[in-house]
Amino acid sequence: MKGRPMKYVILIHSNPNPWGHPSGNYVTERQALPQEQRDKMNADFEALLGELRDRGELLGAEALGDPAASRLYRWHAGEPTSSDGPYAESKEHLAGFFMIDVDSPERADEIAARFSGPGETVELRPAMWPGGDSGE
């Protein structure tokens, strides 16, 4: 029994080319699949989002812009200096995130697994909460 929020963010690390959403549709590995299979994946994903909404598990979601469009601010000689993105050198970038609140870690696992797709990495990360237990 949780009796407290159990929030996770689901981070989608992806390399859509060109940058676009849903990011999976612009990933080479997924584009290589037969249309029928891609349609099924899209339908499954829509169903998943509907399910999360209906169950009151989805707290929010954002699709992010092209990492090249980002601005980076770094502390330099006691002052912030800015430069153009992208932030990470890696091939995959943070493409979007979903925030969920669930009953158990097992449910979070189950949901995160359904977010995965070819050519993308899904990161399930617990969110901290401001409450606690003083051990009584």
Added chain:
Amino acid sequence: MTVVNGEQMWRRETPHLLAALIRRYGDFAACEDAVQEALLEASQQWPETGVPEKPRGWLLRVASRRLIDSRRQDIARRERERHVSMLDGRDRVIVPEPIVEYQDATLQVLTLCCHPALTPESQVTLALRAVLGLTTKQIAAVYLIPASTAGQRISRAKATIDAHHRRFPAPTSPRERLSVLLHALYLMYTAGHSRSEGDLLDAEVTTEAIRLARLLHSEFPEESETAGLLALMLLSEARRTARTTASGELVTLKDQDRSLWVDEVIAEGVDLIERALPMGPVGAYQLQAAISAVHSDAAAWEETDWEQIVELYSMLAQVAPSPTVTLNYAVAISEARGPTSALRVLDPLLDDPRMSRGHRLYAVRAPILEACGRHHEALDAYRMASRLCTSIPEQRYLNSQIARLQVGIDPSSVTDL
């Protein structure tokens, strides 16, 4: 009085209005919507017109009008869909009866919210709305979720109840669902209690949970678990101010300033549990309350009657076994019989899949390892606990323990591991 306070006050009418409407019309979801609309209308009108002489009657009249309007619309819609239907005799505006204090309306609505088709969490969410009269926004604040998500959870719960019976069933006694009710109240209490930044709303939710437990106890004084739950809540409530510092840090039971404990509340809790235990059967709430009472009796952590706590936890492990009970049992064993015996209690949990992802086992093992003189392992356990912990104040506490131990350990000896 401010508008908000006024609205807050009238929201307490929620269960009474809801019970009256449901008795007449059934249909939980529609009645609840109508009550919300009436309260909203009151919050808009009353600041200008003043509070009517009989506010409950006013609210009831408006709510039933809203309900009938929406039913007429439903019927008109259905007629358009060629389902011919007639307004039945029920669809007359309720002429408010002389205002009676429906003492049992609260328990009636609470019982309805604790419908067995709902998960315990949904039961509590619905009760926050229908019994305490919290707005969707307030419920969202209690659970730290967006209002839209809270709204979905409420709608889902209402739809589930309606799917199970369109009509209010023959009045079930709260007794039939007593264990479910107790569990829901316990969850309601912890939902308001586990946040360190003592939000005003959270305090209100715990106060209300205690009020409801009190109401249930006065209805069924012979039910020992109801008395046990009330005692448990009171004993926990008595330590509320001691549990956090002014800056919101958690203070463990061991380190609490016991002069901050509220003696009168403790006395009431102790009295309740002492009367309940001989009544039998002895359940989990009574045992937890009894443990809490033993703690309350000690002027300092060191003066705690640990043998008695060990005994109570082993009883609790019989009645309601869980890894958490084992953890607490180990803490008590450590104090009563030394850390080595406590480690033996904890060992089986190391392979328990229910424990492997949480921080609690490591957080409990760390100080016990330290007491055994195994400082490096203690440090590792604290680090593991901190890594797995998702509570900000608890992690802060664990990190302070890591810092303390690191200072104590000679860095050159770390290679010994």
